[in-house]
Amino acid sequence: MSCPWGKIEKPEPVNLDEIMSEEVARDLQAKEDKKYAEMTQSSSKEEGEIPPEVLEAISQDATCQSDEMIARMLQMQFDKEYDENLKRTEEKYNGASKVSVSFENYRRAPHNFDFESESEEDEIPDIRDRRDWDRFDTLKRQVDSIPPCGYKMENGSMVTKHDVTMNGRKNACKLLSFPPDFQTGDGENFDLKLSNKVFNSLKLHSKHEEARRHKVRDKKEDRATQEFGLDEYTRLVIFKIVQQEILENVNGVISIGKEAVILHADANPNYEEQPLPHECAIKVFKTTLSEFKQRDKYIKDDHRFKGRIGNQTARKTVHLWAEKEMHNLNRLKNAGVACPEVVTLKKHVLVMSFIGENNKPAPKLKDAIMTDADYIVAYDQVVDTMKTLFDKAELIHADLSEYNILWHQGQCYFIDVSQSVLLAHENAFYFLMRDCGNVVNFFSKKKVPGVATPEELFKSITGYYYDEKQALLELQESFKMKPHLVDQPGIESTFDFEKGWEKSKELETVQLVDSPLA
Numbered sequence: 001m002s003c004p005w006g007k008i009e010k011p012e013p014v015n016l017d018e019i020m021s022e023e024v025a026r027d028l029q030a031k032e033d034k035k036y037a038e039m040t041q042s043s044s045k046e047e048g049e050i051p052p053e054v055l056e057a058i059s060q061d062a063t064c065q066s067d068e069m070i071a072r073m074l075q076m077q078f079d080k081e082y083d084e085n086l087k088r089t090e091e092k093y094n095g096a097s098k099v100s101v102s103f104e105n106y107r108r109a110p111h112n113f114d115f116e117s118e119s120e121e122d123e124i125p126d127i128r129d130r131r132d133w134d135r136f137d138t139l140k141r142q143v144d145s146i147p148p149c150g151y152k153m154e155n156g157s158m159v160t161k162h163d164v165t166m167n168g169r170k171n172a173c174k175l176l177s178f179p180p181d182f183q184t185g186d187g188e189n190f191d192l193k194l195s196n197k198v199f200n201s202l203k204l205h206s207k208h209e210e211a212r213r214h215k216v217r218d219k220k221e222d223r224a225t226q227e228f229g230l231d232e233y234t235r236l237v238i239f240k241i242v243q244q245e246i247l248e249n250v251n252g253v254i255s256i257g258k259e260a261v262i263l264h265a266d267a268n269p270n271y272e273e274q275p276l277p278h279e280c281a282i283k284v285f286k287t288t289l290s291e292f293k294q295r296d297k298y299i300k301d302d303h304r305f306k307g308r309i310g311n312q313t314a315r316k317t318v319h320l321w322a323e324k325e326m327h328n329l330n331r332l333k334n335a336g337v338a339c340p341e342v343v344t345l346k347k348h349v350l351v352m353s354f355i356g357e358n359n360k361p362a363p364k365l366k367d368a369i370m371t372d373a374d375y376i377v378a379y380d381q382v383v384d385t386m387k388t389l390f391d392k393a394e395l396i397h398a399d400l401s402e403y404n405i406l407w408h409q410g411q412c413y414f415i416d417v418s419q420s421v422l423l424a425h426e427n428a429f430y431f432l433m434r435d436c437g438n439v440v441n442f443f444s445k446k447k448v449p450g451v452a453t454p455e456e457l458f459k460s461i462t463g464y465y466y467d468e469k470q471a472l473l474e475l476q477e478s479f480k481m482k483p484h485l486v487d488q489p490g491i492e493s494t495f496d497f498e499k500g501w502e503k504s505k506e507l508e509t510v511q512l513v514d515s516p517l518a
Contacts (some may be wrong), residue, residue, distance in 0.1 A: 168193025325418035362408035
């Protein structure tokens, strides 16, 4: 207890302005608190706080005891208050202006969102309860409602099947039948009517556009065929060969040339009709090369294709080209020439034995890595094979070069014999002289000793020099088929009895693989 006679401290002097400012600030704060309290109470009365029954349900329901459910309900109440304040702000901002500004994008909840029924599961309407799918379905029902007589009475007036309005709506319904790629727009939200003239123009334009797209697609397909040879038609042919259980797998492309594409495949080891090589090569002749139109000169004098050459498509010409290679390969095989063995032919796809091993093809003579001794052996083999072709197979390769000879295990294999011609061909000796020149040029570059000149090589094969035209002509005449024997396959081009007798002896002991047409 302080002493009443104690010294009382003097209060600090206070400025009147400071006292007045504090009182003013205190009064202003009190007014703001009162205004905020009144606004909160009025907002709670107008918009409603959390209903008592909801609070009671929360307290009674065990599932509503979680903080997540309470937070969701409070968030819903906050969103509702925010959206209503936003709506009042929008109305005040627009006022009586004819051009209004919408604040819909700033809403917390969708425009038609019902806060009261948000927690309830919405009823999913059954599509079977819908009478019409869309407006077009309704219009179609109206058009179909006209009886077979062609007219009906509606509101005291006659409506026929030729009514302009009804036909316009009918044409609008027909837009749905146009191809999906043809953009017709959406006439669902308004009463679309098309006259017959407009509809016919659109229909004709859609047909032209569809034909143009098919034409462009065909061009792309042809370009793919020209570059790779494997179009849709070719893949179907290969698939049929696989279905016949001749091939087991088609592994991939080995090489792509200007005339054909070569693929590697595995033969079916369980094929019953004939033994097949373990590895096969699929030669796919390209079907779009324009140069095939000029290659009938290699076939026109061949009696095996008599009556099948003329005005035909490029695809059929390629089929003949593939068949010609099959027959020539069979001839080479029967004459004892090292070459691929024919397995089967289907259209323009020729399946042969694979020259190589372990999926690796044998290199061409141009790319093979060989010693000097190998080149000497290869030269002797090529010369002997050319003589065998001339004497036994009665063929001339017509495109022989280091690109069409494979080197595999010390042996030269002749390939690409589709252009090979018979000795009776009018240009046979010209082709042979060209082959001799290609062979001599290659082995001369490799420094092979004792390489003959093209003329000497030509004489060693035919027995005459290339300049002896008369003798070559007489030689060629001896190989031509007699007119009455041209259509009979298997008849020899000469009536030499001794040669025919030796051939018959061979047929008794060896089963030839050659086709009857060869």
